[in-house]
Amino acid sequence: MVAWWLGEGLYALVVFARLITYGQDYGVHGFILQLRSLDDHLPLPGITVGDIGTKFGNGAYNTMDNGVLQLDHVRIPRDQMLMRLSQVTREGKYIHSDVPRQLVYGTMIFVRQTIVADASRALSRAVCIAVRYSAVRRQFGSQDGGPETQVIDFKTQQSRLFPLLASAYAFRFVGNWLKWL
Known part of the structure; x- marks a missing residue:
C-alpha cells in the first residue's frame, strides 16, 4: 500500500486500515501507526517513508514534511487502534459498539x-x-x-x-x- 500524507507526520500518523483478527475481516478502522523507531529514528520494518520533494507554487510549502508512505505486511498492535466505537480485547475478540454505523460517518x-x-x-x-x-x-x-x-x-x-x-x-x-x- 502506498499513501500520501499532509502535515508533519514524521513519527506517527493516523491511518485507516483493515482490521483482521483470527482471520476474520472487520472492515476499515482507524489506527495510530508508529512510523519510526524512537531509538535510532529509522523506519520500522515494512515501512518506507519519504518526502514528496519540491511542491508547486512559490515554495512556501517546501518546509512542510508532506510525504509518501509505503506499508508492506505491517502489523499494527491492538493498543494503537482508535477504540471509541469498536474494540479488540486482549484475547483478540472484536467488540462492536451499539452506535449506528451512519453516525460514524x-x-x-x-x-x-x-x-x-x-x-x-x-x-x-x-x-x-x-x-x-x-x-x-x-x-x-x-x-x-x-x-x-x-x-x-x-x-x-x-x-x-x-x-x-x-x-x-x-x-x-x-x-x-x-x-x-
Whole structure:
C-alpha cells in the first residue's frame, strides 16, 4: 500500500486500515501507526517513508514534511487502534459498539462541509479584494483626455474575476446546504 500524507507526520500518523483478527475481516478502522523507531529514528520494518520533494507554487510549502508512505505486511498492535466505537480485547475478540454505523460517518461529513465552508470564505475574501481593487484602480491613459479606464471594465479582467466570483457564491450555497443537510 502506498499513501500520501499532509502535515508533519514524521513519527506517527493516523491511518485507516483493515482490521483482521483470527482471520476474520472487520472492515476499515482507524489506527495510530508508529512510523519510526524512537531509538535510532529509522523506519520500522515494512515501512518506507519519504518526502514528496519540491511542491508547486512559490515554495512556501517546501518546509512542510508532506510525504509518501509505503506499508508492506505491517502489523499494527491492538493498543494503537482508535477504540471509541469498536474494540479488540486482549484475547483478540472484536467488540462492536451499539452506535449506528451512519453516525460514524457524521464526523467525516462535518469535516467535508467545513472544508467547503472554509474554501468559500477564503475565496470570497480574495475575490472581494480583487473586484474592489479592479473597480478603484484606473490604468492606461484616456483617448479623449478624460479619466483613465477602470481595470474592471477590461474584458480580460472580467473573464478572470467573474467566474471566481460565481464560484465563491456556489461554494457558499453548497456549504450552507451541506450544513443544513
